[in-house]
Amino acid sequence: MICPHCERNLLRKERTGNRCTHCNRAYALDPKTNPLRLSDLRVRRITAALTDGGRIGIVPDQLWYALSRKRLRDSEFGQGCLGGAFVPAGFVTVIAFFAEAPVLLIVSAALLLIGLGITVARAMGAGKGVPPVVREAFPALVLSPWRSVYGVLPPGVLDTAGSGGGVADPAGAAGTTGVLVCPDRAVVAFLVADGLPARHGLAVARSVAEAAVVPSKGPVLVLHDSDADGELFVRGLRDALPDRTVIDVGPPLRTVRTLPQAVPYRDPRRKPSPADMRILTALGTYTPEELKWLGQGWRFPLVGLPPARLLAVVDRVAGQVSRGVDPDRRRAADLGFLTWPEAAGPDPVGGR
Template sequence: MICPRCAASLTAKQRNGRMCAQCGKRFALDPAVHGKGMHDIRIRGIAERATDHGRLKITLTQLWYLSRSRNYAWAGRDPQGVPARIRWLVALPVAAALVACAVLTGGVLAVLAGAAACACVVVASSMRHRPGQSPHAQIIPAEQTFRDLMNGSWSAVYGGLPEGVVDDARPVPRPRGANRSGASVPVSPPKAAILCTDRVVALFLTANGIPARLEAVLVEVADADGTKGRPTVLAAALSAIAQYRSGLPVVVLHDADPQGALLAPLIRGAQPDRVVVDAGLPVSAARNRLGVVRLVRHDRLADAEQLRTVAGLPEADAEWLGEGFWSPLAAVTPRVLESIVVRAVERALAAPRPTHHEALTHGFLTWPQAPRSPRTSRAPGTRPPGTGTYKKKGTSSA
């Protein structure tokens, strides 16, 4: 291990108690003790890149997503076949009865009974059983473990969290112009509304004053426990934006999950005269791109049929969400997330008022660089940047 203080190469004996034997200074994390990737130099480098070298403030949850060493996600499955205990509980008594019948009788009946007993045993032994599996997802290190390390060992050694990182479990410092609820509001009437369903993303936007910079109002309708589902969030979203004029465009930020995929189309259906830009994490990107955080829920908020018909998702994306998989928007790199919001608000302001026969919906990884007229043609064989998908699929990422 490299000492984060003096850059000396240390063996296990030379760093007992997280104390460097060369320079005599303490460090916070030891990969041999705290797990793979838990190293001061690595965590500090991740924090510097995530904050754009101090320009941005990020939350501890965002740093945890970026610092993960492993991410696994498995879908649930139903049990198949008959358990061995039940098979033999039935097969053995039946076989024993057939053998007894063969012994007590003779002739053809004895042969048939013996053959039936053998067949019963063979069938019972050849049957297979696959136990059921509940949905499971894991990020290594676990969130609470990472929080304890950063607020404990790291803060004890360095006097606080890395520069630019704020603990979202505590009140996040508000920039000037923020109201008591924490939402940054412009001095003049807002030109757009940013509807955010992720608390961590809302805190990130607030801490950096992004809504105020864009002359937009931040409307947070986060479902903290993730169990209330689409109807509650949709009702809260419609109620929140109803207080603003109908001409105010809305940018929707959401996770790649059933609730998020359905939110923008349902808002657009409820208020067809309002510009609604879907700036959430696209399901196709969460499903296909390497390095994306993938999680799974035990409760499925929508089935694949709803996602195909209402949200207009492709079959593969709808099935992926229908199995319980999802991906958090907060795991997106902070600099990318900032650019997403800026471009989405600019697009919403430049878009014309929709008619009853058209709707505006673009995932942030499929946006063109500038709004185009529907009549604009594209050269054959080309496509917008970011619309390609990886051929390699999977539900695990490092």
């Protein structure tokens, strides 16, 4: 590991207690002990990319996803057990051959079966897409040690703890041009910190109920994850607000799945119910393969989109709404003309 202070290459014995023995300065994260295998230099490098060199602020959840991407791409299911099965199996087989002990051959066969089972499970994707650190645990496992060493969060990361998501009272948002609805508290805090809703005169809501009480009759912009919950959320808004223009600003699932840098994840705790899947099937907008993917709990989260690109797309759509959208263009919006670009630009964090 490289010391973030003196830039010396440290062996494990030279950095006990998260302190460099050369410069005697403490650091926050050690890749050997951190569940995301992070170092301070890696956090700084990826934070600089996400914030566009400090031009914009990001929320901790966006940093969580960027730092988890590499682990989400690869399955580590049974990685340690795999060698622990095949190596002893070979060793026991050799002993059984020379000692002429048939019982040991049975033990060897059992170990081989365990190893083969793990290999097959890994090939089928077991463990793939499951974050080693869940989103809720990221502040305690990564940001707290960082703050204890440096006194502040990484440069450009906004302190959203206790912010309540930055949602104002929707009922008091008279005179707005429309409503921006997003159920993700972190994304709302990100957009509010950038000043996007205020810049375009948009009231902000996080639920169908909050959106319904906003006195504005302008369009309702919906921003959501590309997953089963997101599709159902848009449907619920349109059912609850039949007299309003509801524009789906969320990135289309079919488009995002074709982007090579888009890395989905799955949360076993948040699989859609059979009733939800019946609703999605009845919509007729998903292929059988896509429905199976959604039913397994896979998703592309909004916090996984490059922050600068997320701001640019929402800013463009909100700008069209704030300038006033004529009836023909509103109809086009309902039909989906406000889509995300299919050809993505350079990925700011890549596979790091």
